[in-house]
Amino acid sequence: MQFHTLNEALSFNRSEARFVTFINGQEDEKCISFEALYQRALGLLRVLQQHGISKGDHLILFLNDNQQFVDVFWACQFGGIIPVPLAVGISDQHRQKVFNVARQLGGARFLYTDRKNLSRLRSSTSTSSDWPQPGQVLLSDDITDITTPGEMARVEPGDVAFIQFSSGSTGSPKGVVLRHRNLVSNIEGIRECAAMSPEDISLCWMPLTHDMGLIGFHLSPVVNNYSHCIMRTDLFVRRPLYWITAASQKKATMLGSPNFGFKHFLKAFNRRGLEGIDLSRIRLIFNGAEPISVSLCRQFTDAMAGFGLPAKSMFPVYGLAEASLAVSFPEIGAALDVVHAHRNSLSVGADAVLSPQRGPDTVSLVGVGEPITHCSVRISDPQGNAQPEGRVGHIRICGKNVTEQILGDDGSIFDGDWLDTGDLGFVLHKVLYVTGRYKEVLFVHGQNYYPHDIEEVLCETGELELGKVVVAGVSSRQDEMEEVLVFILHKGTLQDFLPLRSRVIAMVSESLAIEVRHVIPVGRIPKTTSGKIQRSALAGEYLDGTYDDILQRLAGELDRADTDEEEGPQSEIVNAILAVCQDALPDRRFSIHDNLLEIGADSLALVEIHSGLDDLYPDALAITDLVEHPSISDLAKFLQSRDSVV
Incomplete structure (x- = not known):
């Protein structure tokens, strides 16, 4: 069935035969049919409309509860209201993001949250905003009657379905405007290229504020008409083994996770193990949202092979919110496509040089397949000219699934119909290989962080100055996971540097809840002739071992400090x-x-x-x-x- 809007899809697929199961705990689940979802959304729409919210208004969703999120998301769809999902998070920086987004939206903007999260918002120390006023807030705690349906709005394919803001960055978040035509086109492509059917059952723990969680593991099941399970993210974090236990219990056929999810699961599995698990029904494990680790893919599939997991179920994919999620998929049932490229051949404009085996000077890259239906990929030089096979360049995309508008962006990523993803890569035998990023975005625990946001957090106290502290990300030498590095211009001794190092680690941990791998004193900050900081140069020096000696000396100073404290x-x-x-x-x-x-x-x-x-x-x-x-x-x-x- 070809749909033109999300509303049309749920209205057509509403039935008692398909379900969404909310997994809140090992003994706490709630299962509702698509028919019940349809009725609940219409009832909640009436509540929104009685509150004065109408078609075209923005409604910020700031919720922990997945069922409450799903109910209000679909209520917005039926009313032509534009939902703006934001992660609750744990820090004051996450709460500040709500005010930043509200300011950026302008016009009529409302907040849908619960009493606990509203209290946290109002206690935020980092804002003096007079938003939201009492009339702009709806509390899910206060809604008891959703039995009377609201009035459906006329929704067109070109209407905005929702706005996806960058998941981790808080200072100057960018909002990807996704229209119904973008989403239904991408979801159709996902269905065709992943061979989805009503017999599928998916399960995912990723948050609904993340495009992979919302589009890939909720909207796609609803539009493509198959049952699915949504696990609370904090349940996975606390009990990672239950992710796979639940997949076995629910007879899931599709799972999804970024790198850190596999790593978190394996750490618990290697310590405690699992029994009585049957993974033989799983046919696809979508692996995306972060640069894909070859070693983690193999560790996971090897560890789960004894439980019946098909050897070729790992499904490495490439996508981004600007594409309404999916850009490229590999062939179903194909073995993991891995090439080993020489590091020094991966600069823009160079032809990737491949080695038959992994070595100290190579990078292992996972092929993420070919573009899905309705999406095209082109490798370009910096001027936008198409590049031949095997040449490294900028990954650009176009198609019905690609957004036409990004709030907070100056438009520089658009070149006619083509959107610059900010990623670099090359195509070989029609398969896309992503080599890194041109835009300076860090992937940590499945979320995106902009280095300048972290730098601003570090400079808030006045102890450090912008331009003299640089944040960069690199792929770990051990497991290919993203590591966060902080470089600080420092002219004193290493002993003097230790207290500053501790404060920097503490500030980033407390403000953004992410771990800094190293804080490195440097004698100079490399910049371009126009004064732009060259983060990639510092990251490259780190990978080349330039700072190994100073890190070893720092470790010695830390050991001496620890000994003095015993x-x-x-x-x-x-x-x-x-x-x-x-x-x-x-x-x-x-x-x-x-x-x-x-x-x-x-x-x-x-x-x-x-x-x-x-x-x-x-x-x-x-x-x-x-x-x-x-x-x-x-x-x-x-x-x-x-x-x-x-």
């Missing part, structure tokens, strides 16, 4: 905590006085530490206790005071 023999509990922390963050050195919130322990690492301690001391502490007792010594004293531990 205070006598350590208790059994202290040693246990140290071991758990070391397991969660193997590249960090810990002393008993370390504050876990100040050494780069992001939210994911804190969950891992809590999980490890819970294994040793069941139910002895909540994850909030790690925040209230953040140092290892304080946490040990707290555990010592618990009767269940003594």
Whole structure:
């Protein structure tokens, strides 16, 4: 069936035979039919309309609850209201993003949230905005009756379906405007190129504020008429093994995750294992949203092979919000397509030189297939001219699925019908290989962060100056995961640098909940003749080993500082905590006085530490206790005071 709008798709596919299951906990699920989803959305639309929200108005969605999100998203679709999903997050920076987006939208803009999140918004220390006024807020807690349907608006293919803002960046977020015609075209292409059918069942833990979570694992199932399961992201973070357990229980045929999800799962699996799992029904595991790690793909499929996972189920894909999600898919049932390219042959304009095997001077790249239906890909030089096969250039896309408008962008990424993705790559035998990024965006835990946003956070206190602190991202030498580096112009001694290093790690961890791999003192900041900072030059020097010596000397200074801090023999509990922390963050050195919130322990690492301690001391502490007792010594004293531990 060919649809022209999302509304038309749900209206046609509404039935009691297809379901969306919300997995909120191991013993907490709610299953509703597409028919019930349709009726609930219409009832909620009436509530929105009674509140004065009408077609064309913006409604910011700031919710943790997936069912509440889905209900209001579809209510907006039926009313021609434009939903603007934003991640709740854990930091004040995430809350500031809500105000930044509201300011950027202008005009009639409303907020749909719950009482708890509204309280957090209003307690935000980083804004003096008078938005939202009481009449601009709807609280999901207060809505009890959605039995009376609202009035459907006339929605056209060219109308805006929703606006997707960049997932991680908070300072100057960019909003991708996605219209119904963009979305239904892309979802049709996804169906054709992934051979989806009503017999499929998908399961995903990615947030609905992320394009892969919303478009790939909710809108696509609804439009393509198959049942699906939406797992709370925080449940996956706390209990990663349950992702695969649930996939087995629900007889899922399709899963999806970026790199860090596989890594997080494997860490728990290698420690605890799984039993009684059957993955034989899984046919596709969509792997995207981050640069794809060859080693993680193989580790995951090898680890799950004993549970019946088909060897060729890993499905590496390429996409972005500007494309309404999907750009290219590989052939179904094909083996992982991996090439080994010499590092020095991957600059723009160079012909990629491939090696028959991996070596110290090569980069392993995963082929992400050919463009899907309705989308075209071109490799271009900086001036937009098409490049021949095998030559590295800018990845540009065009098609019915590609957005025509990005809020907060100056339009420079558009060249006629072609949109510059900001990524670099080459095409060989029609297969696309993504080599890196031209635009300076970091991928951390499946979210996007702009380096200049992180730099601004670091300069807020006045201790550091813009232009003298540089944030860059590199692919890890060990597992090809993204690492965040901070370079600081420093003329003093390494001993003087240590306190600044600690403060930088703490600021980034507390403000953005991401981990900094290294803080590196440098004697100069490379810039172009026009004064633009060359982040790629610093990142390249790091990968070439330029800073290995200074990092080794820094590690020595840290060891000496740790030795000076030791205070006598350590208790059994202290040693246990140290071991758990070391397991969660193997590249960090810990002393008993370390504050876990100040050494780069992001939210994911804190969950891992809590999980490890819970294994040793069941139910002895909540994850909030790690925040209230953040140092290892304080946490040990707290555990010592618990009767269940003594």
